[in-house]
Amino acid sequence: MTNLYAALDRAADSDPGHPAVRLDDLVLSYGQLRSAGQGVTGLLQSAGVAAGDRVGVMLPNIPAFPIAFYGALGAGAIVVPMNPLLKSREVAYYLGDSGARVLLAWQGAAAEAAKGAADTGTRVIEVADADLTAVLRGVAPRPAATSAADGDDAVILYTSGTTGQPKGAELTHGGLSRNAQLTAETLLRNAPDDVMMGCLPLFHVFGLTCGLNATVVAGGTLTLLPRFDAGKALEIIERDRVTIFEGVPTMYAAMLHHPNADIARTASLRLCISGGAAMPVEVLRGFEEKFGCVILEGYGLSETSPVASFNHPDKPRKPGSIGTPILGVEMRLVGSDGGTVPQGEVGEIAIRGHNVMKGYWERPEATADAIPDGWFRTGDLARMDEDGYYYIVDRKKEMIIRGGYNVYPREIEEVLYEHPAVAEVAVIGIAHSELGEEVAAAVALRPGASATPEELRAFARDRVAAYKYPRHVWLVSELPKGPTGKILRRAVRPPEELQ
Numbered sequence: 001m002t003n004l005y006a007a008l009d010r011a012a013d014s015d016p017g018h019p020a021v022r023l024d025d026l027v028l029s030y031g032q033l034r035s036a037g038q039g040v041t042g043l044l045q046s047a048g049v050a051a052g053d054r055v056g057v058m059l060p061n062i063p064a065f066p067i068a069f070y071g072a073l074g075a076g077a078i079v080v081p082m083n084p085l086l087k088s089r090e091v092a093y094y095l096g097d098s099g100a101r102v103l104l105a106w107q108g109a110a111a112e113a114a115k116g117a118a119d120t121g122t123r124v125i126e127v128a129d130a131d132l133t134a135v136l137r138g139v140a141p142r143p144a145a146t147s148a149a150d151g152d153d154a155v156i157l158y159t160s161g162t163t164g165q166p167k168g169a170e171l172t173h174g175g176l177s178r179n180a181q182l183t184a185e186t187l188l189r190n191a192p193d194d195v196m197m198g199c200l201p202l203f204h205v206f207g208l209t210c211g212l213n214a215t216v217v218a219g220g221t222l223t224l225l226p227r228f229d230a231g232k233a234l235e236i237i238e239r240d241r242v243t244i245f246e247g248v249p250t251m252y253a254a255m256l257h258h259p260n261a262d263i264a265r266t267a268s269l270r271l272c273i274s275g276g277a278a279m280p281v282e283v284l285r286g287f288e289e290k291f292g293c294v295i296l297e298g299y300g301l302s303e304t305s306p307v308a309s310f311n312h313p314d315k316p317r318k319p320g321s322i323g324t325p326i327l328g329v330e331m332r333l334v335g336s337d338g339g340t341v342p343q344g345e346v347g348e349i350a351i352r353g354h355n356v357m358k359g360y361w362e363r364p365e366a367t368a369d370a371i372p373d374g375w376f377r378t379g380d381l382a383r384m385d386e387d388g389y390y391y392i393v394d395r396k397k398e399m400i401i402r403g404g405y406n407v408y409p410r411e412i413e414e415v416l417y418e419h420p421a422v423a424e425v426a427v428i429g430i431a432h433s434e435l436g437e438e439v440a441a442a443v444a445l446r447p448g449a450s451a452t453p454e455e456l457r458a459f460a461r462d463r464v465a466a467y468k469y470p471r472h473v474w475l476v477s478e479l480p481k482g483p484t485g486k487i488l489r490r491a492v493r494p495p496e497e498l499q
Contacts, residue, residue, distance in 0.1 A: 002177040003146045004154045004213065005073040008034055011219040018192060020216070021063045022223040022240065023130055028063050030219070033070070036132060038141035040071020040104075045142055047102055047123060051076030054156060056095060056103035056122070057203070058082040058113055060226040062130040065202045066212055068104045074144030078153045080168070081203035083483050084109040091116025098156050098168055098361065104135075150174030156361050157205055157302050168361030169303045171205070178354050179305040180213035182326055187298070187310050188244055188271065192219040195268075197245045199225040199233055201483050205306040206276050210246055228485055230254035234265050241268040245293075248276035249283055250424065250485040252295065256287045257423055257446050269293040271313075275300060277486040278392045278410050280417040281320045297322055299392065303376055304329075305355040309390055320414075321389040322382075329353030333384060338373065346383050346393050350375035381408070398489055400429035400437050405467045407439055409489065412470060415463045416441060419456060421449035424479050426492045427470060430499075440472035442492050444479055451475075472498055 008030070011020070016031030028036070049055060055077040059065040072079045080098045082091070084106045091113055095103060102123045105113035110126040117124050128134055148154065154173040158166040184190055188210075196215045200207030215222040223240045225233060228251055236242065252274060255261060272295040274284070279297050288295060296313065299322035300306030309331060311323035325331045332340050333347030341347035356376045359367035370377055381393040394408040401407070409427035416425045424444040429437035443456055453473040461469040472494065480491035493499070 002150055002174050003148050004173045004177050004180075005070060005144055005146045005148075007177070007180070007213065007216045008037065008070050009144070009146070011216055014219060015192065018219060019221045021066055022221060023062055023226075026063060026130055028067075028131065033063075033066060035141060036067040036136065037071040037074055038143060039136035039139050040068055040132065041074035041144055042142040043125075043136065043139045044072060044075040044077060044102060046139070049075050049077050049101055051145065051147070052078065052153075054078045054080050054098045054100040056080045056082050056098070056100040056105075058084050058086070058091075058103060058105040058109055059127060059203075060084050060106055061198055061202055061207075061224045062106075062226055063224070064104075064106075064127050064130055064132045066222075067132050068127075069202070069208075069212070073148075073154060074142075074146065076145050076148060078156055080156050080158075081208065082158075083201070083203055085483070086112065086116075088112045088115035092118075092120060093165065094158060095120040095122045148173045151358070153358065155208070159302050167363055167366055170358040170361055171305055172358055175305045175355050175357070176209060176213065178328070179209050179307055180217050182328075183210050183307055184214040184217040186327065187296070187307070187312065188214060188218075188273070189313060190214065190218040190220050190244060194218060194220040194243045195240050196220060196222045197225070197233065197237065197242045197247075198222045199228045199251065200246055200248070200276075204484050205302045206246070206248075206300070206484060209306055210273065210275070228254075230258040231260055234258065234260060234262075237269065238265040243268055243270050244273070245269055245271075246273040246275070248485045249274060249279045250277075250481060250487060252279070252287045253283045253423060256283065256290055259447070261290060263291050266291045266293065271296065273298065275306070276484050279320075280414055282414070282417040284319055299323070299390070300355075301378055303357045303370070303378075304351055305357070308351050308353075308355060316387075318385075318389050321385075321391050323390065324388050325353075326355075329355055331390065332375070333382060334375070334377075343384055343386065346381050348396055349378040349380045349382050349390070351378060352376070395489075398428075400427075400439055402429070402432075402437050402439055402467055403435040407468050412439065412441065412460060412464065412468060415460050416443065416456060418463075419451065419459050421445050421451035422456070423447075423449075424487065426479050426487050426489050428489050428492050428494070430472065430494050438472065439468065439470045440494055440498065441470040442474055442476050442479060442494070444476050
């Protein structure tokens with residue numbers, strides 16, 4: 001049996017004085033993290049929270065998050081991580097759908113949290129300091145009740161809702177624990193002396209599993225950055241001697257193009273991990289050349305705890321690939337009939353293994369649609385090469401069909417990233433009366449660089465088939481991004497004359 005909380009107990013028993021979590025000058029040891037977590041356990045139990053109850057955690061990347069997270073697990077609760085930027089309407093949905101009894105909300109989000117909780121019966125506890133000192137003052141700590149089994153829910157993580165309202169993925173103790181352990185031991189190979197950069201949101205599964213839980217499994221140190229800023233990230237890497245950096249492609253691009261980027265500041269890095277979105281090959285190569293640190297790309301989703309495949313450190317790395325499945329996980333590519341497509345052809349990624357969610361919270365029909373035959377359908381299109389490495393082509397629902405031809409946005413984005421003036425790009429389909437859809441691109445340029453839409457259009461036209469290149473290109477100051485920094489194609493809006 002593997003309980004997610006048990007990793008904290010092991011680390012605190014092994015070396016209670018070792019730094020576990022850091023936010024600038026605030027450092028908590030493993031002993032302090034466990035003690036504070038026991039305070040949260042006592043607080044929740046005194047509020048009537050019992051095993052199986054849901055507890056919302058609406059906190060930024062500050063030590064209060066891991067304290068609240070492990071404290072809630074210690075009370076036997078199921079944690080519902082929530083973005084502190086959610087508005088009241090969204091808060092009401094998350095709390096109402098999950099049935100959360102208590103919500104710990106950061107002071108900057110407390111007003112929206114209170115409005116959202118007004119009709120749900122959820123008790124809101126406002127957090128005003130980075131380590132929960134004020135909230136826990138006078139609270140009697142209680143030992144963790146770590147009786148949850150492998151198949152019991154540990155976290156309900158709401159998906160981004162690209163196809164309607166968000167759905168709560170039920171992630172189990174066994175699935176999350178195994179994913180964190182495999183990440184720590186076989187993918188990161190991290191040890192107690194490693195320092196992990198914690199700039200990925202902990203309310204997102206990438207930051208939660210690969211950042212926080214993997215660090216605790218290894219007994220290492222997680223240094224936190226509440227809101228990603230490339231300059232501040234470079235400062236922290238240098239100051240704290242960060243050895244492992246995990247991020248999404250936009251973070252790597254921002255650091256690469258930052259005016260203060262210098263290999264001397266990142267000399268402590270031994271490994272970089274990318275996930276959450278496809279890494280443009282040009283960004284990967286540029287970052288590695290500038291900072292001298294290899295980036296290993298992986299793949300996963302909220303529903304898979306998250307890691308499903310990886311460019312393993314003991315195997316050949318293939319830039320542009322998401323690697324091969326991790327231990328105990330199977331992947332295959334399926335067609336519309338559910339059958340496996342021939343090697344080299346494009347199909348939808350289907351996943352089976354210990355990492356796959358139990359289901360969507362109280363949505364049996366949605367669960368059956370997503371896992372019709374024991375294999376979770378991801379909605380991502382990919383191809384597999386002769387060595388078993390997978391390459392993401394695009395999201396199934398974001399594929400553009402132009403005049404009957406399939407155009408995969410990522411392919412066109414990769415081409416535009418090769419232009420020296422391009423920092424970020426999002427390719428989308430816009431309605432066309434004759435072709436059905438037309439290919440279009442929104443482009444953000446590098447600081448100080450210049451290029452015209454006509455130049456970028458011609459650049460792409462010279463490099464892809466005639467039906468693929470974007471007929472419409474426009475420049476933007478920045479592209480819309482989700483909480484992890486992932487570019488949101490679905491939020492890109494073309495200029496008025498193209499709508």
